[in-house]
Amino acid sequence: xxxxxxxxxxxxxxxxxxxxxxxxxxxxxxxxxxxxxxxxxxxxxxxxxxxxxxxxxxxxxxxxxxxxxxxxxxxxxxxxxxxxxxxxxxxxxxxxxxxxxxxxxxxxxxxxxxxxxxxxxxxxxxxxxxxxxxxxxxxxxxxxxxxx
Amino acid sequence: xxxxxxxxxxxxxxxxxxxxxxxxxxxxxxxxxxxxxxxxxxxxxxxxxxxxxxxxxxxxxxxxxxxxxxxxxxxxxxxxxxxxxxxxxxxxxxxxxxxxxxxxxxxxxxxxxxxxxxxxxxxxxxxxxxxxxxxxxxxxxxxxxxxxxxxxxxxxxxxxxxxxxxxxxxxxxxxxxxxxxxxxxxxxxxxxxxxxxxxxxxxxxxxxxxxxxxxxxxxxxxxxxxxxxxxxxxxxxxxxxxxxxxxxxxxxxxxxxxxxxxxxxxxxxxxxxxxxxxxxxxxxxxxxxxxxxxxxxxxxxxxxxxxxxxxxxxxxxxxxxxxxxxxxxxxxxxxxxxxxxxxxxxxxxxxxxxxxxxxxxxxxxxxxxxxxxxxxxxxxxxxxxxxxxxxxxxxxxxxxxxxxxxxxxxxxxxxxxxxxxxxxxxxxxxxxxxxxxxxxxxxxxxxxxxxxxxxxxxxxxxxxxxxxxxxxxxxxxxxxxxxxxxxxxxxxxxxxxxxxxxxxxxxxxxxxxxxxxxxxxxxxxxxxxxxxxxxxxxxxxxxxxxxxxxxxxxxxxxxxxxxxxxxxxxxxxxxxxxxxxxxxxxxxxxxxxxxxxxxxxxxx
Numbered sequence: 001x002x003x004x005x006x007x008x009x010x011x012x013x014x015x016x017x018x019x020x021x022x023x024x025x026x027x028x029x030x031x032x033x034x035x036x037x038x039x040x041x042x043x044x045x046x047x048x049x050x051x052x053x054x055x056x057x058x059x060x061x062x063x064x065x066x067x068x069x070x071x072x073x074x075x076x077x078x079x080x081x082x083x084x085x086x087x088x089x090x091x092x093x094x095x096x097x098x099x100x101x102x103x104x105x106x107x108x109x110x111x112x113x114x115x116x117x118x119x120x121x122x123x124x125x126x127x128x129x130x131x132x133x134x135x136x137x138x139x140x141x142x143x144x145x146x147x148x
Numbered sequence: 149x150x151x152x153x154x155x156x157x158x159x160x161x162x163x164x165x166x167x168x169x170x171x172x173x174x175x176x177x178x179x180x181x182x183x184x185x186x187x188x189x190x191x192x193x194x195x196x197x198x199x200x201x202x203x204x205x206x207x208x209x210x211x212x213x214x215x216x217x218x219x220x221x222x223x224x225x226x227x228x229x230x231x232x233x234x235x236x237x238x239x240x241x242x243x244x245x246x247x248x249x250x251x252x253x254x255x256x257x258x259x260x261x262x263x264x265x266x267x268x269x270x271x272x273x274x275x276x277x278x279x280x281x282x283x284x285x286x287x288x289x290x291x292x293x294x295x296x297x298x299x300x301x302x303x304x305x306x307x308x309x310x311x312x313x314x315x316x317x318x319x320x321x322x323x324x325x326x327x328x329x330x331x332x333x334x335x336x337x338x339x340x341x342x343x344x345x346x347x348x349x350x351x352x353x354x355x356x357x358x359x360x361x362x363x364x365x366x367x368x369x370x371x372x373x374x375x376x377x378x379x380x381x382x383x384x385x386x387x388x389x390x391x392x393x394x395x396x397x398x399x400x401x402x403x404x405x406x407x408x409x410x411x412x413x414x415x416x417x418x419x420x421x422x423x424x425x426x427x428x429x430x431x432x433x434x435x436x437x438x439x440x441x442x443x444x445x446x447x448x449x450x451x452x453x454x455x456x457x458x459x460x461x462x463x464x465x466x467x468x469x470x471x472x473x474x475x476x477x478x479x480x481x482x483x484x485x486x487x488x489x490x491x492x493x494x495x496x497x498x499x500x501x502x503x504x505x506x507x508x509x510x511x512x513x514x515x516x517x518x519x520x521x522x523x524x525x526x527x528x529x530x531x532x533x534x535x536x537x538x539x540x541x542x543x544x545x546x547x548x549x550x551x552x553x554x555x556x557x558x559x560x561x562x563x564x565x566x567x568x569x570x571x572x573x574x575x576x577x578x579x580x581x582x583x584x585x586x587x588x589x590x591x592x593x594x595x596x597x598x599x600x601x602x603x604x605x606x607x608x609x610x611x612x613x614x615x616x617x618x619x620x621x622x623x624x625x626x627x628x629x630x631x632x633x634x635x636x637x638x639x640x641x642x643x644x645x646x647x648x649x650x651x652x653x654x655x656x657x658x659x660x661x662x663x664x665x666x667x668x669x670x671x672x673x674x675x676x677x678x679x680x681x682x683x684x685x686x687x688x689x690x691x692x693x694x695x696x697x698x699x700x701x702x703x704x705x706x707x708x709x710x711x712x713x714x715x716x717x718x719x720x721x722x723x724x725x726x727x728x729x730x731x732x733x734x735x736x737x738x739x740x741x742x743x744x745x746x747x748x749x750x751x752x
């Protein structure tokens with residue numbers, strides 16, 4: 001069946017318009033989130049496991065995490081309070097917010113104060129160069145450690 | 149119409165598609181995918197494989213905050229395996245950054261550990277380049293206007309082809325090491341050290357200021373030179389200053405080898421304003437001392453043996469780059485006067501004080517005051533004052549060529565080789581009006597006694613009065629080109645008829661501001677607003693040595709009758725009386741306190 005020239009042109013025009021429209025919509029979804037962010041990267045290495053001997057519980061202020069090592073098990077907890085984002089400090093019973101009084105136990109579970117949620121645990125891996133890599137973009141179930 | 153619409157919409161679709169496709173097919177994504185695949189194949193456990201599985205390509209970045217301005221390094225985006233020791237045999241960009249003892253890396257239990265961790269230092273702190281760039285051309289700083297192309301083994305595309313063999317990047321890395329490792333005995337930066345030594349040995353410090361290292365004022369400040377200029381620019385600028393900037397007065401240092409220049413470039417490249425290891429306290433201390441102590445510390449004083457003084461002085465004159473500006477025998481820097489017969493032209497006292505502070509003996513000299521020791525100055529003086537060989541000058545023309553040519557020029561127009569660096573400029577002999585308005589006696593005196601406060605030396609020990617007269621005869625025929633006429637005697641007072649008093653000085657100042665400041669400047673330094681258009685330039689009336697060497701009669705002559713062949717008019721024509729001029733002379737004399745010692749104050 002022969003297609004008329006007019007019909008053919010209408011098809012091409014239509015495809016062009018609809019295709020461009022679809023691509024625009026896709027672009028909007030793709031590019032709405034910037035590919036690179038400014039500020040410190042969310043995945044970073046914090047040094048060799050040897051830097052954290054067994055029994056360590058150390059808060060890395062600049063990175064806003066607390067590194068815990070028990071035996072050969074390692075974990076990284078957030079030290080950003082889930083209430084208003086203050087930096088919680090290490091306390092004998094776990095963590096304590098100096099501003100609004102939220103309290104967490106050593107696993108990050110809320111034990112008092114206005115904090116609505118427990119402190120998140122971050123995924124940690126051992127990078128090929130032997131350093132510990134913390135990925136603050138990925139939260140894991142509290143209580144899951146990296147075994148060395 | 150329909151056809152155009154169809155083609156148009158289809159084209160838009162294609163362009164749209166291409167743009168979108170480009171956004172999804174970055175080179176760095178391909179590199180990262182290749183890395184993940186390789187790493188998965190090498191993975192030891194299921195957990196490691198799973199964690200790699202979870203990672204998709206994304207822009208990796210390090211924010212480095214401890215080294216000057218906060219910088220963002222995205223180099224890892226492509227060089228994703230740089231910290232993965234398993235990739236040491238791969239090709240770039242998936243190659244492990246080499247470990248080396250020289251960089252402070254250490255081996256522990258068979259594994260290397262980095263001294264300079266990428267998470268702390270990033271990449272651009274050491275390698276330069278554009279940390280944010282994500283295409284090789286951008287990231288490696290190969291775009292034309294980026295001042296710091298990446299330093300490494302690569303030869304940069306945009307570096308000048310003729311310099312490429314000398315600009316292998318790896319050695320230039322030292323410039324960045326030296327931004328923290330400033331210690332004099334740091335073994336990692338021998339070339340920077342060599343460059344710094346050359347900076348002092350070649351007397352660069354005399355003209356250039358580098359905060360904390362030197363305080364020269366003649367050339368540009370080099371404190372941040374490493375941040376502003378590219379390597380090949382610096383290289384060319386030192387190798388042949390005039391090829392880059394035609395008006396540059398920087399001498400060409402012929403004694404510097406290509407390796408020396410390279411060391412200087414690397415040293416300069418390390419000067420980026422701030423050294424990362426300096427504390428505020430260090431900076432404060434450096435500002436307080438102005439770097440004077442550092443210059444002293446860097447120039448190793450030479451032990452002078454009294455018996456060999458002249459010999460050592462010769463060595464010093466040669467070593468310390470004096471001939472980069474001056475002429476001495478066959479060497480000629482083409483900037484400053486000839487020293488070949490200095491012993492006949494200047495006496496030792498003059499030389500010694502000229503060394504210590506050139507502006508005491510020559511108020512507008514551009515020669516820097518170098519910081520050598522007393523003994524070294526004595527040795528150099530002793531050598532120079534021993535230079536007493538009179539060149540062969542059989543004819544007046546030969547005399548002119550041997551003594552006058554360098555300043556007054558081949559055509560006698562005062563534009564000799566070094567004339568542009570002399571202030572006041574050498575006299576233009578082609579101005580017949582000037583030459584014929586001065587009595588012979590004065591011209592002969594200028595030759596044999598020199599002119600104080602200017603670069604005109606006293607040639608009395610090289611040419612006697614007869615030769616001087618013959619020389620003037622030659623100048624008259626060759627350059628003035630008008631027959632010599634003795635000027636008519638002028639009606640001038642033998643001494644200033646107005647006694648100096650505060651009132652007289654005040655009246656003189658008022659006249660000066662009204663009549664003279666336009667050319668001679670409000671301060672009398674010859675830099676008035678009109679001076680820019682005038683050649684020869686108006687006399688600097690604060691040149692104490694010159695002012696002390698001329699008597700009141702001569703000042704009256706110049707003011708009342710003008711200076712023919714220059715812009716100085718005859719003020720009699722404007723109704724200035726002897727009393728007005730007397731006030732002016734009192735004002736000018738008051739401007740210049742008694743000078744400490746001129747060219748003619750010594751033995752000559």
